[in-house]
Amino acid sequence: MIVEFFCNAIFFILGFLINLFPRFPSFKSLEISLQPVYYVLNFVNHFINLKVVSMGLIIILLVYNIKFVWSIIMWLVRKIPGVS
Numbered sequence: 001m002i003v004e005f006f007c008n009a010i011f012f013i014l015g016f017l018i019n020l021f022p023r024f025p026s027f028k029s030l031e032i033s034l035q036p037v038y039y040v041l042n043f044v045n046h047f048i049n050l051k052v053v054s055m056g057l058i059i060i061l062l063v064y065n066i067k068f069v070w071s072i073i074m075w076l077v078r079k080i081p082g083v084s
Contacts, residue, residue, distance in 0.1 A: 041050065 044050065
């Protein structure tokens with residue numbers, strides 16, 4: 001009985017301290033609102049392989065970002081006096 005009292009007191013204090021942290025919001029409404037998008041993507045996937053399309057988009061974005069970073073690097077190099 002004494003051990004149970006101390007355990008209950010410790011659990012109460014720990015529960016109180018944990019409840020001081022904010023709770024994370026629920027994302028169930030986001031899952032429900034994206035169901036039509038999943039339906040359309042699955043329908044389109046029957047005609048066009050979306051894995052191939054997504055890989056193509058990733059490659060295009062990668063090349064664009066490499067060109068952008070390269071232009072920033074070249075701009076910085078040109079700002080150095082004596083370097084053309």
